[in-house]
Amino acid sequence: MRTALVTGASSGIGAEIARRLDSLGFNVIITARRADRLEALASELKNKTTIITADLSDREECYRLYGEVKDMGVSVVVNNAGFGLLGNFDDTDLERELSMLDVNCAAVHIFSKLFIRDFIRRDRGYILNVGSSAGLMPGGPLMASYYASKAYVVSLTQSIAEELRARGSKASISVLCPGPVETEFNDVANCSFAIKGISAEFCAEYALKGLFARRTVIVPSAGMKLTAAAVRVAPRNIVLRTARTMQSKKIKDRV
Ligand SMILES: NC(=O)c1ccc[n+]([C@@H]2O[C@H](COP(=O)([O-])OP(=O)(O)OC[C@H]3O[C@@H](n4cnc5c(N)ncnc54)[C@H](OP(=O)(O)O)[C@@H]3O)[C@@H](O)[C@H]2O)c1
Structure with a gap:
């Protein structure tokens, strides 16, 4: 039986990816901080499910998680855990x-490195890093750190993918770059979307199709593909100004 690890599986995109992998016949290892949510998800799944709670903002926890799963025959890793913060850079809380x-x-980096070493050795395995369409933009005023973090994930993944291609490895790495998805993301980031999001179910299904087709950059929805293409040719300062206007519409209770 094939085994997959999904981080951030207690809600949103991660929970849907775990459900989808289960329906594809995977044993799924689900991780996040909220044990009650993970238990509720596990009770729905048909195949063997392993729950490991971990706070991935703590590097030691990342290493512990890897240590617990490394001999469980994991062949798919979904680095999905993540969150956003909205506000002017000088206002947002540093810690x-x-x-x-x-x-x-850091957690995406750690798991990408540790698992890609295993997968290269075995010459098989898939890593899906959950980036964002934010990572395809030159920046995101009012969400500066979040956009920069996702640009890191996109850049890292694309470089690793090219290294794997150049050496003819069958190990594979992809980055998922959705636009807005209806999840708990907004509650955590204290914002509301300026445009309607896609469902987490659609996003998960699209992501896994792209992952198993070995696509490096996976952008669900035609509208976001078009936006990403336009951003590549538009002047950066115009894109940044437009992004700031879009972000300002996300601020809840704005005056
Ligand atoms: N929703 C969108 O519009 C959108 C668009 C593009 C990209 N994304 C990306 O998609 C990914 C999933 O987000 P989502 O939209 O599904 O939001 P969500 O519903 O809020 O889910 C976020 C998940 O990350 C986990 N998480 C957060 N901090 C964690 C920590 N310190 N340690 C371990 N797990 C942690 C949460 O679990 P616990 O709280 O239980 O720990 C939760 O399972 C994120 O990387 C996000 O940046 C989202």
Whole structure:
């Protein structure tokens, strides 16, 4: 039986990816901080499910998690845990922001490195890093750190993918870059979307199709693909100004 690890599986995109992997016949290892949520998800799944609670803002917890799963035959890793913060850079809380960088970047970096070594050795395995369409933009005023963290995930993943291609490895790495998805993301970031999001179910299904087709950058929804293409050719200062206007519409209770 194939085994997958999904981080941030207690809600949103991660929970849907875990459900989808279970329906594809995987044993799923689900991780997040909220044990009650993970238990509720596990009770729905058909195949063997392993729950491991971990706070991925803590590097020691990342190493502990890897140590617990490394001999469980994991062939799919979904680095999905993450969150956002909204506000002017000088206003947002520094400690929360650093914690965000630990989850969005350091944990993704650690698991990408440790698992890609295993997968290269076995010449098989898939890593899906959950980035964001934010990572395809030159920046995101009012969500500066979040956009920068996702640009890191996109850049890291694309470089590793090219290294794997150049050496003919069958190990594979992809980055998922959705636009807005209807999840608990907004409650955590204390914002509301300026445009309607896609469902987490659609996002998960699209992501896994792209992952198993070995696509490096996976952008669900035609609208976001178009936006990403436009951003590549538009002047950066115009894109940054437009992004700031879009972000300002997300601020809840704005005056
Ligand atoms: N929703 C969107 O519009 C959107 C768009 C593009 C990209 N994304 C990305 O998609 C990913 C999933 O987000 P979502 O939209 O599904 O939001 P969500 O519903 O809030 O889920 C976030 C998940 O991350 C976990 N998490 C957060 N901090 C953690 C920590 N310190 N340690 C361990 N787990 C942690 C949460 O679990 P616990 O709280 O239980 O620990 C939860 O399971 C994120 O990387 C996000 O940046 C979201």
